[in-house]
Amino acid sequence: MLQTVIAIVASQNWSLYQTVVKNAFLHGDLKEDIYIQPPHCLFLSPTLDSKYESSLFLRKAYACCVLHLVYVDDIIITGTDSSLNTSLQQQLKDFFHMKDLGTLTYFLGSEVHNIASGVFLNQHKYAQDLISLVGLQDSSSVHTPLELNVKYHREEGDILPDPSMFRQLVGNLNYVTITQPDISFAVQQVSQLIQAPCHLHFVAIHRIIRYLLEASTHGLFFPSGSSIRLTTLCDSDWAGCPDTRRSVTGWCMFLEESLISWKSKKQDHVSKSSTEAKYRSMSTACSKVVCLRGLLAEIGFSQSHPTPLHADNTSSIQNFY
Numbered sequence: 001m002l003q004t005v006i007a008i009v010a011s012q013n014w015s016l017y018q019t020v021v022k023n024a025f026l027h028g029d030l031k032e033d034i035y036i037q038p039p040h041c042l043f044l045s046p047t048l049d050s051k052y053e054s055s056l057f058l059r060k061a062y063a064c065c066v067l068h069l070v071y072v073d074d075i076i077i078t079g080t081d082s083s084l085n086t087s088l089q090q091q092l093k094d095f096f097h098m099k100d101l102g103t104l105t106y107f108l109g110s111e112v113h114n115i116a117s118g119v120f121l122n123q124h125k126y127a128q129d130l131i132s133l134v135g136l137q138d139s140s141s142v143h144t145p146l147e148l149n150v151k152y153h154r155e156e157g158d159i160l161p162d163p164s165m166f167r168q169l170v171g172n173l174n175y176v177t178i179t180q181p182d183i184s185f186a187v188q189q190v191s192q193l194i195q196a197p198c199h200l201h202f203v204a205i206h207r208i209i210r211y212l213l214e215a216s217t218h219g220l221f222f223p224s225g226s227s228i229r230l231t232t233l234c235d236s237d238w239a240g241c242p243d244t245r246r247s248v249t250g251w252c253m254f255l256e257e258s259l260i261s262w263k264s265k266k267q268d269h270v271s272k273s274s275t276e277a278k279y280r281s282m283s284t285a286c287s288k289v290v291c292l293r294g295l296l297a298e299i300g301f302s303q304s305h306p307t308p309l310h311a312d313n314t315s316s317i318q319n320f321y
């Protein structure tokens with residue numbers, strides 16, 4: 001979603017503003033008696049119907065269910081008319097405690113650089129913090145996030161006694177893929193191993209992070225003045241997973257020259273041929289195309305022409321169309 005908005009902003013030469021809702025209420029004391037009944041999937045003590053004296057405890061009680069509602073306090077404002085943007089900011093201030101942050105430069109770990117030819121988006125600071133967390137800032141960099149022609153199995157040597165750090169790093173790397181699609185396949189590979197990671201798998205994680213030593217300045221560029229025309233490319237391997245023999249789907253979507261969406265994901269079923277694997281990837285890509293076309297229509301950029309879907313398997317193309 002962020003990539004799509006910034007691609008449109010760059011193409012239309014709009015301005016980006018950021019405002020934030022002050023969340024001091026999370027740490028205040030409640031003056032009213034509030035009782036909650038958690039959903040069945042959430043187990044709490046002492047009772048199902050619990051009374052809370054602090055809004056912070058209320059937040060913690062529902063953290064796993066409504067985390068996205070509690071922490072969504074950063075807002076991006078853009079549009080064709082700057083006066084309307086200012087009016088919206090004022091209306092928000094009338095109802096909420098807001099803080100204007102001016103022109104958008106940093107949003108949820110992503111750095112936004114406005115230059116004459118467009119907008120550049122990366123996560124350099126976030127990636128550097130990740131490198132420092134692992135202590136690899138003085139290591140030598142590598143040119144690829146994965147070793148060539150290497151496939152990782154679930155059971156390869158001794159299992160890590162404490163997999164928490166491995167899982168944390170996989171989560172961090174998944175967040176880096178917001179602006180670095182070049183590591184998406186590598187992160188997808190190690191994400192399959194979080195249940196019982198081995199020492200060799202931890203080495204694979206370190207390699208991806210060593211790749212970021214030089215690649216942390218990479219990112220996404222959204223040129224100004226480009227058209228809002230959606231195109232899609234998709235592909236897949238065949239039986240790429242050595243444990244399940246499932247194939248991995250990959251697709252990416254562009255608004256003209258701007259990359260706005262991509263995915264590297266293992267398919268849900270075993271494909272009996274490369275044609276079937278490619279066909280599944282095309283089907284998955286089409287589902288995403290439908291969502292993006294609907295989103296673009298809602299914000300005033302309806303696609304007047306069919307969205308091209310590019311693939312490289314003749315049999316799949318003939319069967320698909």
